[in-house]
Amino acid sequence: MSLYCGITRRRKSFWCCRLLSTYVTKTRYLSELKEDDDACKKAQQTGAFYLFHNLAPLLQKSEHQYLAPQHSLLASLQKPEMETELKGSFIGLRKALFQLNVKDASLLSTAQALLRWHDAHQFCSRSGQPTKKNVAGSKRVCPSNKIIYYPQMTPVVITLVSDGTRCLLARQSSFPKGMYSALAGFCDIGESLEEAVRREVAEEVGLEVERLQYSASQHWPFPNGALMIACHATVKPGQTEIQMNLRELEAAAWFSHDEVATALRKDNPSYQQQNGAFPFWLPPKLAIAHQLIKEWVEKPTCSILPA
Numbered sequence: 020m021s022l023y024c025g026i027t028r029r030r031k032s033f034w035c036c037r038l039l040s041t042y043v044t045k046t047r048y049l050s051e052l053k054e055d056d057d058a059c060k061k062a063q064q065t066g067a068f069y070l071f072h073n074l075a076p077l078l079q080k081s082e083h084q085y086l087a088p089q090h091s092l093l094a095s096l097q098k099p100e101m102e103t104e105l106k107g108s109f110i111g112l113r114k115a116l117f118q119l120n121v122k123d124a125s126l127l128s129t130a131q132a133l134l135r136w137h138d139a140h141q142f143c144s145r146s147g148q149p150t151k152k153n154v155a156g157s158k159r160v161c162p163s164n165k166i167i168y169y170p171q172m173t174p175v176v177i178t179l180v181s182d183g184t185r186c187l188l189a190r191q192s193s194f195p196k197g198m199y200s201a202l203a204g205f206c207d208i209g210e211s212l213e214e215a216v217r218r219e220v221a222e223e224v225g226l227e228v229e230r231l232q233y234s235a236s237q238h239w240p241f242p243n244g245a246l247m248i249a250c251h252a253t254v255k256p257g258q259t260e261i262q263m264n265l266r267e268l269e270a271a272a273w274f275s276h277d278e279v280a281t282a283l284r285k286d287n288p289s290y291q292q293q294n295g296a297f298p299f300w301l302p303p304k305l306a307i308a309h310q311l312i313k314e315w316v317e318k319p320t321c322s323i324l325p326a
């Protein structure tokens with residue numbers, strides 16, 4: 020059994036010629052910890068840690084949310100004793116993510132992605148020798164040929180398509196029942212963001228993007244650590260007939276502004292209607308899909324650039 024710890028971010032002051040902002044000071048300190056193993060070991064003595072077991076963080080359940088307690092360096096205990104001692108349980112991040120506060124969700128997502136990457140990069144792909152992690156965990160090095168491996172994220176585009184008055188939402192069979200989201204897809208190697216958006220929309224719903232606009236991005240821990248890049252896109256008003264790719268999607272449809280605005284105000288409904296169907300609902304607030312949809316509801320006709 021293995022227990023892993025993810026170090027949280029701590030602030031430290033430097034002597035400088037001019038006063039640096041807190042953000043710059045903190046950023047430089049974190050950068051120093053990545054490069055200086057001794058400084059990092061020292062920081063760990065007073066650092067605060069989140070605990071993980073098999074990629075599941077230790078959480079405490081309160082009424083409607085999970086709390087992620089932080090700990091100082093602990094003696095290594097077995098999982099059951101650890102849960103009893105710390106009054107929590109190791110819970111899958113997928114289950115808990117939307118019931119955490121924003122700061123804990125972000126730090127736990129980063130920590131889990133990093134732990135998963137380390138677990139999958141134990142050996143050098145050139146020499147086959149075991150790689151060695153630096154103290155901060157920001158890279159792994161092959162001792163025999165000195166190749167450095169850095170943690171990777173996969174770029175994923177997520178696009179909310181609009182025809183000017185309606186927006187297009189879709190669902191995969193793996194989504195929770197009744198939930199619809201914007202179109203998402205992994206970027207192919209060599210593609211620009213714009214090309215990935217155009218290709219994914221064409222592949223999944225058979226439509227041609229006319230214009231697009233970048234909105235925001237988000238780290239997403241699933242399946243292996245992705246950078247979600249969110250965009251708004253429009254299609255020509257006369258060319259809106261959906262030709263759904265059945266290998267990727269279970270359903271795709273145009274939704275009116277009213278339908279989407281109403282769904283945004285509702286929480287995840289876990290009940291089934293009398294006709295056996297599940298009510299239409301949208302991804303929770305923490306997901307970038309939610310933010311993208313909210314932006315469209317607030318400003319459906321925002322100016323969008325040619326693709």
Ligand SMILES: NC(=O)C1=CN([C@@H]2O[C@H](COP(=O)(O)OP(=O)(O)OC[C@H]3O[C@@H](n4cnc5c(N)ncnc54)[C@H](OP(=O)(O)O)[C@@H]3O)[C@@H](O)[C@H]2O)C=CC1
Pocket residue numbers: 173175177200201202203204205237239241242245247267302306307308309
């Ligand atoms: N944060 C948010 O708001 C949202 C996040 N997402 C995330 O976006 C991601 C991508 O969406 P999805 O529609 O599934 O993607 P795609 O539409 O690209 O389809 C997924 C399929 O693409 C193939 N694929 C190609 N490249 C990769 C890669 N690098 N890693 C894994 N699979 C790859 C796999 O097929 P095969 O297995 O056949 O090889 C996979 O099943 C998902 O992981 C999802 O969690 C999605 C919606 C909202």
Ligand SMILES: [Mg+2]
Pocket residue numbers: 202203204223267
């Ligand atoms: Mg997809």
